[in-house]
Amino acid sequence: MKTTLEDGVLTAYLEGEIDHDAAVNMRRQLDASVQTVKPRVLCLDFAGVGFMDSSGVGLVMGRYRMMKLLGGSLYVVRVPERIYRIFAMSGLEGLGVLR
């Protein structure tokens, strides 16, 4: 997973298909990066995601809670329209993480 760090913002470029299988691996990688970098903001870039099921919502909600616990924030950006429909069902819209 490609990541960049700029002004305390850790951006992770998610790629491919996010199902339960893939979400487990992404979670492990994201949590390891956050532990070492300790960013102010974790930004998940969804532009490269071709498929997602509700496992992706769990992944985002879990990272949202983690960043909040660490006193930081989570942003989710560049979500393809088809995938946005699943986020819209989840109440994540109300948390202000989707931009």
Next chain:
Amino acid sequence: MKTINEMALRFPSKSCNEAFARAAVSAFIAVLDPTVGELSDLKTAVSEAVTNCVVHGYRRGAGTIFLTGKITEDRRVIVKIRDKGVGIADVKQAMEPLFTTAAEEERAGLGFAVMQSFCDKVRVSSKPGKGTTVTLEKRIADV
């Protein structure tokens, strides 16, 4: 309505088979020439149902998942996903959006809501200790 094609698969309850099940169903319905949206909707619904067998039905342990597909003359696709796992005591409650028994595993409780919004019909029959069958139905528009 007359059935024009059928298929049946069985595979072990492993998370790598979530992607396999999606790909198999995509290939099966290719003859109907679905739109990108229709294909994505059905793949997402299948992924939800198979994932539920893996994480809830068999609780990540060993087990077999049974998947059958049917295409009718009037272009309806019917996919049945069955496990012989723990079953669901209260199906109505399980299908409510955001209801989950696995919040600590980072599950959102959206699987059934996604299946319902992405398919025309979703039927769930389950018996505690016996297993669960989910039937998804979606009509693919005429080309």
